Amino acid sequence: MQNGFHKTVGTAEQRIDAIEKSTGNVKYLGDKLTKGMLHAKVATSTEAHAIIKSINTMEAWKVPGVHAIVTGDMFPFPIGPILADRPPLAFKKVRYYGEPVAIIVAEHPYQAKQAARKIIVDYEPLPIVNSVEQAFQKDAPLIHEQSGQYTKIIDNVYPVPGTNIASHIKIRKGDFGQAWAACTDTFTATYSFNLSDHAAMETRSATVEINPDGRVIVHSTSQSPYTIKKIFNQFFNLEVGKVIVHIPMLGGAFGGKGAVQLEPLAYLASNAVGGKLVKLHFEREEDMMTAPCHIGFNATVKLGVNQEGKLMAGQYTFLIEAGAYSDQAAGITRAAALDCTGPYHIPNVWCDSYCMYTNHPYATSFRGYGHPELTFAIERTMDQFANKLKMDPIEFRLLNAIKPGHTTPTQSVLTVNNIGDAAKCITRAKELIEWTSDPVSTTKDGLIRAKGVALFWKTSTTSTNAQAGAILLFEPDGSVKLSCAAVELGQGTKTILAQIAAERLKMDVSEIHVTMEVNTQYTPHQWRTVASSTTFLAGNAVLAAADDAIRQLKKIGAVALQCSEEDLEVGNSRVYIKSDPMKGIAIKTIALGYKFPDGHTVGGQVIGTGVKMQRQLTTMDKETGFGDPGPWWSVGAQGVEIEWDERNFTYKIIKAVTVMDGGTIINPMTATQQMRGGIFLGLSIASGESFEFNEQGVIQNPDLRTYQMMRMGDQPSEYIVEFIETPSEDGPFGARGIGEYGVIGAAAALANSLSSATNVEMNKLPLTPEMIWRMKGEAYDSVQF
Amino acid sequence: MIMSNTSKYTVIPLLVNGQSHDVMVRSADTLLHTLREQIGLTGAKHACGNGDCGACTVLVDGKPMHSCLMLAVEAVSEEITTIEGLKHSEMRQAFVEQWAIQCGYCTPGFILNCHALVKEHPDADDEKIEEWLQSNLCRCTGYYEIKQAVKFVLEMNKKNG
Ligand code: FES
Ligand code: FES
Numbered sequence: 001m002q003n004g005f006h007k008t009v010g011t012a013e014q015r016i017d018a019i020e021k022s023t024g025n026v027k028y029l030g031d032k033l034t035k036g037m038l039h040a041k042v043a044t045s046t047e048a049h050a051i052i053k054s055i056n057t058m059e060a061w062k063v064p065g066v067h068a069i070v071t072g073d074m075f076p077f078p079i080g081p082i083l084a085d086r087p088p089l090a091f092k093k094v095r096y097y098g099e100p101v102a103i104i105v106a107e108h109p110y111q112a113k114q115a116a117r118k119i120i121v122d123y124e125p126l127p128i129v130n131s132v133e134q135a136f137q138k139d140a141p142l143i144h145e146q147s148g149q150y151t152k153i154i155d156n157v158y159p160v161p162g163t164n165i166a167s168h169i170k171i172r173k174g175d176f177g178q179a180w181a182a183c184t185d186t187f188t189a190t191y192s193f194n195l196s197d198h199a200a201m202e203t204r205s206a207t208v209e210i211n212p213d214g215r216v217i218v219h220s221t222s223q224s225p226y227t228i229k230k231i232f233n234q235f236f237n238l239e240v241g242k243v244i245v246h247i248p249m250l251g252g253a254f255g256g257k258g259a260v261q262l263e264p265l266a267y268l269a270s271n272a273v274g275g276k277l278v279k280l281h282f283e284r285e286e287d288m289m290t291a292p293c294h295i296g297f298n299a300t301v302k303l304g305v306n307q308e309g310k311l312m313a314g315q316y317t318f319l320i321e322a323g324a325y326s327d328q329a330a331g332i333t334r335a336a337a338l339d340c341t342g343p344y345h346i347p348n349v350w351c352d353s354y355c356m357y358t359n360h361p362y363a364t365s366f367r368g369y370g371h372p373e374l375t376f377a378i379e380r381t382m383d384q385f386a387n388k389l390k391m392d393p394i395e396f397r398l399l400n401a402i403k404p405g406h407t408t409p410t411q412s413v414l415t416v417n418n419i420g421d422a423a424k425c426i427t428r429a430k431e432l433i434e435w436t437s438d439p440v441s442t443t444k445d446g447l448i449r450a451k452g453v454a455l456f457w458k459t460s461t462t463s464t465n466a467q468a469g470a471i472l473l474f475e476p477d478g479s480v481k482l483s484c485a486a487v488e489l490g491q492g493t494k495t496i497l498a499q500i501a502a503e504r505l506k507m508d509v510s511e512i513h514v515t516m517e518v519n520t521q522y523t524p525h526q527w528r529t530v531a532s533s534t535t536f537l538a539g540n541a542v543l544a545a546a547d548d549a550i551r552q553l554k555k556i557g558a559v560a561l562q563c564s565e566e567d568l569e570v571g572n573s574r575v576y577i578k579s580d581p582m583k584g585i586a587i588k589t590i591a592l593g594y595k596f597p598d599g600h601t602v603g604g605q606v607i608g609t610g611v612k613m614q615r616q617l618t619t620m621d622k623e624t625g626f627g628d629p630g631p632w633w634s635v636g637a638q639g640v641e642i643e644w645d646e647r648n649f650t651y652k653i654i655k656a657v658t659v660m661d662g663g664t665i666i667n668p669m670t671a672t673q674q675m676r677g678g679i680f681l682g683l684s685i686a687s688g689e690s691f692e693f694n695e696q697g698v699i700q701n702p703d704l705r706t707y708q709m710m711r712m713g714d715q716p717s718e719y720i721v722e723f724i725e726t727p728s729e730d731g732p733f734g735a736r737g738i739g740e741y742g743v744i745g746a747a748a749a750l751a752n753s754l755s756s757a758t759n760v761e762m763n764k765l766p767l768t769p770e771m772i773w774r775m776k777g778e779a780y781d782s783v784q785f
Numbered sequence: 786m787i788m789s790n791t792s793k794y795t796v797i798p799l800l801v802n803g804q805s806h807d808v809m810v811r812s813a814d815t816l817l818h819t820l821r822e823q824i825g826l827t828g829a830k831h832a833c834g835n836g837d838c839g840a841c842t843v844l845v846d847g848k849p850m851h852s853c854l855m856l857a858v859e860a861v862s863e864e865i866t867t868i869e870g871l872k873h874s875e876m877r878q879a880f881v882e883q884w885a886i887q888c889g890y891c892t893p894g895f896i897l898n899c900h901a902l903v904k905e906h907p908d909a910d911d912e913k914i915e916e917w918l919q920s921n922l923c924r925c926t927g928y929y930e931i932k933q934a935v936k937f938v939l940e941m942n943k944k945n946g
Contacts (some may be wrong), residue, residue: 022892024826251830
């Protein structure tokens with residue numbers, strides 16, 4: 001009672017990793033130095049699309065220190081998380097510039113690098129598919145001739161053989177054709193942008209060692225430790241129990257570290273040198289050109305309204321650029337389809353979402369999993385349509401905002417529990433951005449000030465059996481060790497889980513010691529640390545583990561205190577009698593079992609375990625999309641204010657507003673960090689980031705100098721973050737996921753503000769001054785004089 | 786010191802965080818590589834190797850330097866400070882208190898650079914702060930909290946005269 005439990009949920013507890021990170025003590029993967037380790041380097045393709053006629057390794061072998069060279073013919077089997085379409089090393093053909101064609105293992109990294117340059121590949125070039133639009137054309141060169149024969153690893157992926165379509169997902173809700181014909185007004189527009197990069201500050205790396213007893217020890221910068229085990233089991237025929245994966249804290253991930261690419265390569269490398277410890281580390285250029293990136297996108301949106309301005313029909317055609325292999329782009333294709341309308345109630349929906357192969361680096365999940373992209377298209381359309389209808393864009397959104405009782409595109413029924421309050425979010429964002437009837441004005445310096453808003457939603461598209469587990473081990477001093485497989489990648493998840501445990505156990509949060517690293521030998525299963533699912537899944541698992549521990553504490557306490565378990569309560573590091581709190585026993589006295597004065601004992605170490613699994617989620621019907629794909633929908637609204645200089649097309653972001661309904665907020669400061677960082681990332685991508693390809697399909701800006709990310713001073717001058725907390729019954733203490741959400745509306749809000757400022761529809765990204773100048777030029781040219 | 790560009794190793798002395806180390810280097814080894822691999826000071830990070838991100842920032846005679854762009858042999862007889870040598874700095878504390886840390890990968894480089902900034906420009910205004918910190922990239926925070934940390938230390942220093 002005295003030794004201070006205070007309510008921790010809802011409190012800005014300091015992050016438990018902050019001090020260690022500030023002193024440089026945290027050991028990221030690259031900081032674990034092991035003498036005697038061998039180093040691997042990949043030799044990569046110099047063609048975007050070509051047949052491999054031969055690979056000559058003779059010169060490479062002559063480099064001193066080389067131990068092994070592995071080429072694609074040594075493991076010619078395609079792997080993948082959704083559709084197994086990617087050989088770890090190119091086999092028979094290459095499909096993107098930068099694709100691994102061989103691995104060299106040497107004593108020192110520089111030797112491996114020298115040898116990699118000496119691998120000579122004889123290519124027969126093939127015609128290149130250099131854009132997603134080209135990929136979709138009927139006579140486009142085929143990138144995967146055998147796509148019909150690839151193994152499907154999970155449901156809901158439908159390749160169309162004989163085309164570059166890796167998957168086609170359909171939504172058919174209501175009767176679109178009839179509804180469209182009955183609409184009093186309609187609007188159609190097309191949007192597009194190229195592939196870009198996650199650019200986490202820590203690049204990817206992995207080490208693998210194969211022990212003589214058959215155990216395979218993997219260390220990786222991964223968000224998916226258990227997926228690595230699964231893939232090693234499926235494709236290398238290894239026993240799941242013999243694959244042990246360690247994940248240290250990550251230096252940022254943003255979805256890019258959910259893909260499994262380096263680990264199989266490092267395994268093949270280690271295998272080639274008799275199982276010795278081998279490290280494969282990607283330098284920045286490799287991390288950008290060879291490792292998976294952020295999808296490209298092309299969308300056509302058609303919306304129709306009735307007389308009152310209510311949306312009656314929506315049609316959506318998405319071309320999701322997967323690049324050379326489908327990886328998570330196949331899942332993103334599905335995720336974009338199932339939330340295609342945005343947070344609007346539309347009774348008649350028709351969506352074709354295509355996952356498209358091109359001869360570009362392949363894409364994987366990126367923070368928001370298709371939603372920032374989809375929201376850009378939807379929210380630009382909402383603004384343009386509102387203009388056409390002569391309605392205020394926020395009023396138009398409010399009129400159509402989705403509510404409990406409505407259904408999603410896949411016909412999931414929304415309830416007060418599973419969706420946040422969209423109308424409240426946009427209304428509050430409107431106030432915070434100080435929206436007026438005319439969102440454009442001119443400053444005294446002659447700059448044009450304009451505002452733009454976006455409303456968005458997203459469900460957490462996990463697999464239907466996604467789950468997480470947690471273990472709480474009590475120490476002799478009554479403190480608790482919390483172990484689970486959630487990866488700390490900067491989002492603060494370990495702090496949140498500690499708070500959830502402390503709140504339920506009514507302990508001080510400083511008494512919860514969270515294992516920061518993941519070691520699959522000790523940590524229970526967790527699906528992956530993606531999809532904003534950790535607070536919900538791992539958080540609920542921690543609650544269940546705490547309840548389990550409380551039961552055990554009461555059981556031992558009841559014997560020690562000579563009363564029944566029902567009489568007892570746990571809190572403030574004690575087990576005590578509810579009606580007489582002064583009578584009790586310290587947890588530390590019973591944490592490892594209780595010893596009576598005469599030496600007899602009862603109980604043993606208190607170990608609480610808990611698991612949370614998604615329930616009642618379903619796959620989607622192939623023809624209509626019908627199904628329940630996610631547990632809840634978090635909603636939010638964002639607003640951006642810019643100052644645009646019409647003389648040189650540059651602009652400055654003045655203000656960035658985020659209003660988010662994420663249910664109960666466990667830690668307002670880490671949540672704010674996520675929202676600020678999220679909108680920042682979204683604005684950075686939208687304002688400047690894009691891979692530039694030449695005619696040969698080669699990235700022209702594969703480093704942090706030429707790939708333009710926001711630097712200090714480019715960020716919004718002011719960030720405003722607010723939360724609306726509509727609790728979710730299923731979430732821990734009412735929390736929903738929020739990790740990805742800050743990024744989702746950024747591009748749309750920025751493009752909306754710039755469209756108002758420039759008077760030209762900004763339907764392409766990134767919004768660099770040059771792009772704005774071009775789009776303005778195109779609009780000017782298209783005017784008939 | 787004259788060294789030929791070979792794969793042969795030479796022993797050189799480096800003064801890091803007030804302590805002298807004899808390290809074995811090739812002439813092509815960067816200061817970053819040597820600090821990390823030879824001395825075991827892994828606080829400075831390799832994130833681009835190209836001078837573009839500042840994750841490798843250390844102080845050389847008090848001036849922030851990209852240690853990925855400096856050879857170890859160039860650092861002989863200079864005074865080098867890494868994050869491990871700034872454990873008790875106000876800037877480190879401010880980064881924690883102002884929530885300027887998420888994944889933490891950019892953090893050591895930023896703290897060293899910010900530390901140098903407030904020493905060099907005790908009156909830095911917004912513009913100066915933003916200009917000075919252009920050399921470092923952070924992908925997580927959105928820079929707001931980092932700027933707050935710098936302002937906090939500047940204010941504090943002014944108050945304490
Ligand atoms: S690693 Fe030195 S500047 Fe990026
Ligand atoms: S905190 Fe992650 S890069 Fe700065």
